[in-house]
Amino acid sequence: MKPSVLVVGGGIIGLSCAFEASSHGFAVTVLERENFGGQASGAAAGMLAPFSENAEGPDAFFRLGLDSLRLYPEWVRRVEEASGRRVEFLRTGSLQVALHEADELPLVRRSEWQRPFGSAFERVSGDTLRRLEPGLTGAAVSALYCPEECHVHAPKLVEALELACLRVGVRLVAQAGELLSVEAGGSSGVRVTASAAGRHTAELAVWCAGAWSGLHGERLGVPVPVHPIRGQICAYRSMPFEVRHMIFSSQAYWVRKSDGSLICGASEDVSGFDKSVTAAGIGRLVRWSGKLFPSLRETEPAHRWAGLRPATLDGWPLLGPLPTMPNVFLATGHYRNGILLSPATAAAACDWLEGRADRTAGRLAPFSPERFASQGS
Ligand SMILES: Cc1cc2nc3c(=O)[nH]c(=O)nc-3n(C[C@H](O)[C@H](O)[C@H](O)COP(=O)(O)OP(=O)(O)OC[C@H]3O[C@@H](n4cnc5c(N)ncnc54)[C@H](O)[C@@H]3O)c2cc1C
Incomplete structure (x- = not known):
């Protein structure tokens, strides 16, 4: 036994x-x-x-x-199979967006050392990016597409x-x-x-x-x-556009869930075991959401929450x-x-x-x- x-x-x-x-x-x-x-x-x-x-x-x-x-x-x-529940495992791939030419070099370097590990990275021009993700800002100069990345609920x-x-x-x-x-x-x-x-x-x-x-x-x-690092995060409910991939920028990420909500995360701050959300923490995510997705500029997230990451x-x-x-x-x-x-x-x-x-x-x-x-x- x-x-x-x-x-x-x-x-x-x-x-x-x-x-x-x-x-x-x-x-x-x-x-x-x-x-x-x-x-x-x-x-x-x-x-x-x-x-x-x-x-x-x-x-x-x-x-x-x-x-x-x-x-x-x-x-x-x-x-x-064991639970009889679906967990919304979605193979959307991800796009790491460069807003300036200076953002591009680190992405190229990263794709060079990561490519041998299997992901079929692609550099995507600004025009192609806007076809892939029509809600994204016209200011984005390019993106790195990684088809292998996915998400769950x-x-x-x-x-x-x-x-x-x-x-x-x-x-x-x-x-x-x-x-x-x-x-x-x-x-x-x-x-x-x-x-x-x-x-x-x-x-x-x-x-x-x-x-x-x-x-x-x-x-x-x-x-x-191990110590707690608070992560604040928020979700938009009704968006006038679709987000098909996970989107990363240097300051935040966005991921659309099957119920249509768009999650934007996440802050990192030291607050002991305090899980409250703050105006500064969510405010930064809201500003970046408006920057990446101009039609979110006047929109407030419908939900805000926080969790404590176990950091080493x-x-x-x-x-x-x-x-x-x-x-x-x-x-x-x-x-x-x-x-x-x-x-x-x-x-x-x-x-x-x-x-x-x-x-x-x-x-x-x-x-x-x-x-x-x-x-x-
Ligand atoms: C905003 C945010 C976004 C994140 N996004 C991602 C992401 O996209 N992808 C990703 O991979 N990770 C993400 N993470 C990180 C991920 O959530 C954590 O790394 C992960 O949840 C840690 O899991 P855990 O089980 O160790 O901790 P927890 O989920 O915190 O579970 C620990 C459990 O231990 C219990 N516990 C504590 N003390 C005791 C005790 N004395 N006796 C019994 N039980 C006890 C607690 O009550 C708790 O339920 C995110 C985290 C945050 C906060």
Whole structure:
């Protein structure tokens, strides 16, 4: 019989790890402090965009994102089949728009190092761009088209994962309350006590508490260098034009959902655990929406919301067992890309649960939770 597993945190990362583990025959319980998908995962735009999100170079983070993107079609098929829900997985491709000639050079450089990784990039002239996206400003000089990037409806994916987990036999515990203690080691496995849900014991645990993971360092016996970065985001309801691709500019992105709404995101600011929206945060998105789509100049977004991204010092996730508690796997710190990285994270966590961590050890080494230890963080 396979070991029992406790997953702490019921965002997209926790639910994905739970679904994958349960599908591989583990008896899984997920402990969620409040409601499943109620934090960053339910707030996200749902873009699966490793090419557009990585300007740096073909590093381990880019490769992890690309692997995860390529796992998505099968992942969505399994989640939709298990849940009976659609998650609006749309292969629209993306357009990175240059508003000035100076914006073009970084796009060309990026496409040169990314091209060998598979996406059939195309440079698109300003005229072609306006044919592709008639709502875009005439000031745009060109764009880089990346056909491989896609998006999902993040809240629907999280809901579907919750349902899929239930259907494959995961025990879901919501409103568990605050974390009181964690004990791990020896033959007793991992014991987690929460203020409302009481004590839960399992042989192995996967820690997926998102932006709150950093608060758990003391109880886990090791600093967890994760902190919240607020992302403010908004949605327009009725637009006089269609937006067919995901659109990126240097200052914001736009993605149209199946219900016709156009999401524009997202700000990045430090506000502790405050999830309120501010005039400055949304105002910048509104200004840029008017700049890219002139017919939005007089339009106010119909919805505004915010979520807390789990950020690390280098922007890369923490994936691996804790040095202090080797039967606890940390899967957090996914920052701007947790929706994209969820299938790859679930696969990595499941390999570790199965005792097959050597399969991915090389690839996961750059994401070791211990990588900041020498910095004393
Ligand atoms: C505005 C915005 C837009 C974004 N857009 C994208 C995008 O387009 N594409 C993309 O890939 N990513 C995007 N992201 C990032 C993505 O949302 C996150 O990386 C991802 O949701 C992180 O998932 P998570 O499960 O780790 O965290 P969360 O969804 O925050 O889940 C963590 C869960 O842990 C729970 N928890 C905390 N403490 C405890 C405890 N003690 N016990 C039990 N449970 C606990 C919390 O209640 C929460 O439900 C966006 C984020 C924001 C804010």
